[in-house]
Amino acid sequence: MWLALLTAAPAALAAKVAYYDATYRAAFKPGIPHAQVQLDLAGEKLPSKVVLRIDPKRYRNFRSSEPIEVTDDEVTWRPQGNRSSLSYEFVVNHQRSSGSYDSYITPNWALFRGDKLAPSTRVTAARNLRSRTTIEFDLPKGWSAVTPYASSGEERFRIDDPKRRFDEPEGWMLVGKIGVRSERIQHVNAVIAAPEGDSARRQDALAFINWNLPKLLEVFPDFPKRLLIVSAGDPMWRGGLSGPGSIFLHSDRPLISENRTSPLLHELVHVALGIxxxxxxxxxxxxxxxxxxxxxxxxxxxxxxxxxxxxxxxxxxxxxxxxxxxxxxxxxxxxxxxxxxxxxxxxxxxxxxxxxxxxxxxxxxxxxxxxxxxxxxxxxxxxxxxxxxxxxxxxxxxxxxxxxxxx
Structure with a gap:
């Protein structure tokens, strides 16, 4: 029996989860069409290789003090030591085939998805090694940020996905001079945000959700604890788009259409289903x-x-x-x-x-x-x-x- 316990102990110790810190830092400046993004890793052990899948039209000027290899569609980064950093520029504007945008920046605000700010990433690391990931924003005076994640400090948000060993930013995000309304509806903290001066009806949308979300929760009791709805007008895409724990809805879209359907509820169901x-x-x-x-x-x-x-x-x-x-x-x-x-x-x-x-x-x-x-x-x-x-x-x-x- 003692022999069995002794031989089992090393295996148990080997399986113990170890953590390193991963911090995305995104800096925005008025009039600059891109964000400067830096990914910092720190810990006793770091991944041996990080591969970012990129679109060279949106991600450029990769830099690191550690070895990196850049091709048309991938960046391979090999962190070394206990601290390592990679920086790049993220081009915010992205135009759809219709001519409208699903990512846009102005001198007063920027609207984008977190999984576009950070390219899709594949990490090579020990199986018991996991990240503790945060995203921080360096913003001009008077700007603020909203994301699908709860705040853990000034313009700082903790990302936690138990299904992943390396947590990446996801969902819709809005930074700039913005107006925000929020309310707790059962277990859901609903947040609605739009640029200041935009025609978005934040209070109307919040009342609409207050009325309808409880019925949706009867079907989907595991709905995310935090819901972010961001809106903006032209030249943004004139429709609705869902993301993890978040929704974009064009400011001019009605809460209920003349055909008795609801663009907002449609996207809420997408958030609930996650399929x-x-x-x-x-x-x-x-x-x-x-x-x-x-x-x-x-x-x-x-x-x-x-x-x-x-x-x-x-x-x-x-x-x-x-x-x-x-x-x-x-x-x-x-x-x-x-x-x-x-x-x-x-x-x-x-x-x-x-x-x-x-x-x-x-x-x-x-x-x-x-x-x-x-x-x-x-x-x-x-x-x-x-x-x-x-x-x-x-x-x-x-x-x-x-x-x-x-x-």
Whole structure:
């Protein structure tokens, strides 16, 4: 017995987690179209190699006192000693094919995603070695910052993802002369921010979330503890985009559209689910987001039954324009068709379980799993909930013309 304990001790010690500090420092200056970013590592042990996957149009002028190798799409950095630093310039502006921007900087503010400020990173290190990561902002006088992370000091934020050994910044971020509104809604700290002078309706959006989020939390009780919603007007993209624990919504987008859907609720569902489709399953991701945006409005009383039924009729008309559900990205018509599919799935599960289960249980399981989703995985989760295969999710059913599938 003593021999077993002695031989087990070294293994236990070897498995003990060791930490090093990783600090991203991002400096912004008015009138300068890029941020100066520095990644500092400090600790008794550091990773032996750090590889950053880059777009040379957005990341440039890499420097370090340690060896680095720079190619068109990767930077390989080999930290040495107990302290090591790498610096580079991050070009903020990024234009979409439509001509609008999903990342933008002005003399008074900058709006971007944390996972763009910091290139995707692959770290080579001992398996028990983990980072304690923070992001700090060096800002002009009168500027402040909001991120999906809680503050841990002046313009300093702690990043903690238990699933990763090296924590990287993620989600939407806004720095500059900004206005902020916040409120705690059950376990969620909701923060809404926009540049000063922008037309964003921060207080309206906060009231809207206060009204609807509790109904969404009934389906997704593990919703992130912190939610950041950032808005800005033109030339930003005129829509909504979700990120981890955060959302961008153009200032001119309505809280509820004339067709009784909600761009804001749609993105909130994306945050709640945290899933992405495989090469043919974006309809699952977008369909669930639109299904629950409408359902949440109905359940909260935001729209009555008549307007809910009108919304469904509009979806049926739109869905006829979608020849298929399957594809790399879901268009508006495809998403409308997907909503009708999930209506059928919900009705079938309720029927099979004598109304003791529903699509809510499927969505909750998908949100707990997160990650990539496929039709096969959706079928398996639906079968777990229903107790038998769900016929409305059979590929043969999903490929029929939409007019034959309307309830």
């Amino acid at each position: 992405r489709g495989d090469k043919e399953s974006d309809w699952i991701v977008e369909g669930l987001a639109e299904f629950y945006s409408i359902q949440t409005l109905r359940r909260s009383g935001g729209i009555g039954q008549n307007r809910y039924e009108q919304a469904v009729e509009n979806l049926k008309k739109w869905a006829r324009r979608a020849p298929t559900l399957f594809g790399k990205s879901s268009t508006g018509a495809t998403t409308a068709r997907a909503v009708l599919v999930f209506q059928q799935v919900d009705a079938e599960i309720r029927s099979l379980t004598n109304n003791t289960a529903s699509l809510d249980d499927v969505a909750r399981k998908l949100a707990a799993k997160r990650g990539e989703i496929s039709l096969t995985e959706l079928q398996e989760v639906a079968q777990q909930v229903a107790g038998k295969p769900v016929q409305s999710l059979r590929r043969e059913e999903l490929t029929k013309p939409v007019v034959e599938r309307e309830p």
